[in-house]
Amino acid sequence: MDSTEEILNLLRDNARISVEDISAMTKKSVEEVKSIIQQLENDGVIMKYAAIINPEKDSKAKEKVCAEIEIQVTPEREHGFDGIADRIYRFPQVKSLYLMSGGYDLKVIIEGETLQEVALFVARKLSTLQGVRSTKTHFILKTYKENDIVYIEENSDSREGAMA
Known part of the structure; x- marks a missing residue:
């Protein structure tokens, strides 16, 4: 290395x-x-230094609503998926955007203040973009592990289990 x-x-x-x-x-x-x-x-290899915050222990993060949205799109002539991706990642609600293989084309992670705010963003902003064929929204209820960090505090019992 x-x-x-x-x-x-x-x-x-x-x-x-x-x-x-x-x-x-x-x-x-x-x-x-x-x-x-x-x-x-x-060179843009290192783009940012950031802290990884446990959302269960950060009161501000606890109040946020996160959702993962699967999007099927029609690729644009000349730009493919990049043109529509460019329009999507500019929304401030969008935290991450990925081009995917499989049953859908783009995966978006968004954040909002309420379930209704997220739903309205999907209904009024995301699904109305030219080229978006369908969306499927999954609300994130709890984070167990992210970026190699396990968020769950383990209450380990050092006693060995009894076998019957």
């Missing part, structure tokens, strides 16, 4: 790791690590 990939892996695991710690772990100088990170940022 080259040093760039090694640094990326360390940052994927912990974006708050210090340059000095990365330097010690990769056996590169602090200046080399800073230079590699700066180049990754300039």
Whole structure:
């Protein structure tokens, strides 16, 4: 593994790791690590540093309503799926957008204040876009794991189970 990939892996695991710690772990100088990170940022490889927040423990996130929407679309001549994807990801409610294989074309993760707000967004904004053939909305009720982080606190019982 080259040093760039090694640094990326360390940052994927912990974006708050210090340059000095990365330097010690990769056996590169602090200046080399800073230079590699700066180049990754300039090249758009590293786009953002963000905290992963447990939605069950964040009162503001608990109040939000999240939904996953499956969308079937008609690809546009000249632009394929990119043109309609461009129109969809510009909505502030859209948190993620994926081109999919299988039974539908696009998967959208959206966030709203209420169930009604999400439903109205789908009915009035998303489903009315030219090229959208159908939508199927799934409300996210609880998050167990996301981005390799398990949100459920395990109340493990260290006693061994008795076998009858």
